[in-house]
Amino acid sequence: MTALAPSLSGFLREHLPTERRASQHTCEAYAQCFQLLLCFAANRLKITPALIEVEQLDASLVLTFLEYLEKKRGNSARTRNARLAAINAFFRFLEYRLPSCLDQSRRIHAIPMKKTDQTLVGYLTRDELQALLDAPDPGTPSGIRDRAMLHLTFAAGLRVSELIALRVNQIDRQTMSSVHIIGKGRRERILPLWKETGAALKMWLKVRPESAAPELFLNARTQAMTRSGFEYILEKHVAIAARKVPSIIGKRVSPHVLRHTCAMHTLQATRDIRKVSLWLGHASLQSTEVYLRADPTEKLEALAAMVPPALKPGRFRAPDKLLAMLTTVRRKPNYVE
Numbered sequence: 001m002t003a004l005a006p007s008l009s010g011f012l013r014e015h016l017p018t019e020r021r022a023s024q025h026t027c028e029a030y031a032q033c034f035q036l037l038l039c040f041a042a043n044r045l046k047i048t049p050a051l052i053e054v055e056q057l058d059a060s061l062v063l064t065f066l067e068y069l070e071k072k073r074g075n076s077a078r079t080r081n082a083r084l085a086a087i088n089a090f091f092r093f094l095e096y097r098l099p100s101c102l103d104q105s106r107r108i109h110a111i112p113m114k115k116t117d118q119t120l121v122g123y124l125t126r127d128e129l130q131a132l133l134d135a136p137d138p139g140t141p142s143g144i145r146d147r148a149m150l151h152l153t154f155a156a157g158l159r160v161s162e163l164i165a166l167r168v169n170q171i172d173r174q175t176m177s178s179v180h181i182i183g184k185g186r187r188e189r190i191l192p193l194w195k196e197t198g199a200a201l202k203m204w205l206k207v208r209p210e211s212a213a214p215e216l217f218l219n220a221r222t223q224a225m226t227r228s229g230f231e232y233i234l235e236k237h238v239a240i241a242a243r244k245v246p247s248i249i250g251k252r253v254s255p256h257v258l259r260h261t262c263a264m265h266t267l268q269a270t271r272d273i274r275k276v277s278l279w280l281g282h283a284s285l286q287s288t289e290v291y292l293r294a295d296p297t298e299k300l301e302a303l304a305a306m307v308p309p310a311l312k313p314g315r316f317r318a319p320d321k322l323l324a325m326l327t328t329v330r331r332k333p334n335y336v337e
Contacts, residue, residue: 033086059107123261131245135237148204157262160255183281
């Protein structure tokens with residue numbers, strides 16, 4: 001193997017988790033990026049991935065790889081930017097270990113990020129949310145678990161990574177009134193829970209099977225719930241909720257939509273974006289401003305406070321001779337001889 005292998009191994013196994021304290025999700029995403037990059041480079045260079053040299057991963061190849069992601073794999077500009085961010089992080093790591101690649105690294109850093117569309121966030125109305133929360137069957141252990149997960153995800157505005165990583169000891173089991181969350185960027189927050197959410201969690205803890213896994217929510221094999229597992233559960237209950245509230249059919253309900261729903265309902269209840277930011281665990285208000293764009297209430301209040309400009313009355317003028325002739329004919333009185 002070349003010098004690329006130990007450098008990449010040190011980046012993924014030591015630098016990211018130990019020095020940068022990156023989450024497991026970040027490490028896996030970066031590893032997937034380099035798996036795609038090396039397979040693409042090996043196919044283009046007609047060699048095996050183990051024989052690829054660092055110098056061969058130049059700016060030209062990286063640009064071609066990014067173009068391949070968008071055109072061949074159908075990735076969005078946001079995904080393309082995330083792959084480029086991982087490559088940039090690796091070459092920043094290399095700059096202090098392989099000084100010979102400094103110029104190569106700077107050329108890669110010069111590749112610009114693509115601008116992305118800032119679409120409005122999707123969220124559920126109160127009726128749609130209630131139908132989703134009522135979808136699980138409380139007569140079965142799996143239904144009790146699903147109901148507790150859905151209630152907690154919405155009530156605390158959890159990311160799916162926060163939900164599946166939540167441990168039993170992060171719940172106040174004495175009162176079931178709060179939850180301790182370790183979020184993105186190692187930011188911790190403690191949130192109070194509604195009595196309904198606490199009751200749903202209490203019912204799940206009563207039927208939760210014994211397991212060596214410390215995570216709160218387990219799958220059918222009594223192992224920690226996975227991201228794909230929760231996505232499957234959510235999709236199943238969305239289909240059930242659609243029978244009661246058909247409007248949910250036209251929405252793409254992902255786990256993050258429950259977080260958006262929590263944010264939008266909190267904003268509409270408090271009218272305070274700072275409280276929404278604290279509740280969701282955002283690093284800055286800039287991340288929370290997206291909910292202001294999606295909430296029409298603030299805009300309606302601003303519209304009502306403004307005095308609309310008057311419109312000058314006028315008459316329609318025919319734009320061409322044909323319409324002018326028709327207008328003239330219409331105005332002529334009809335005479336009967």
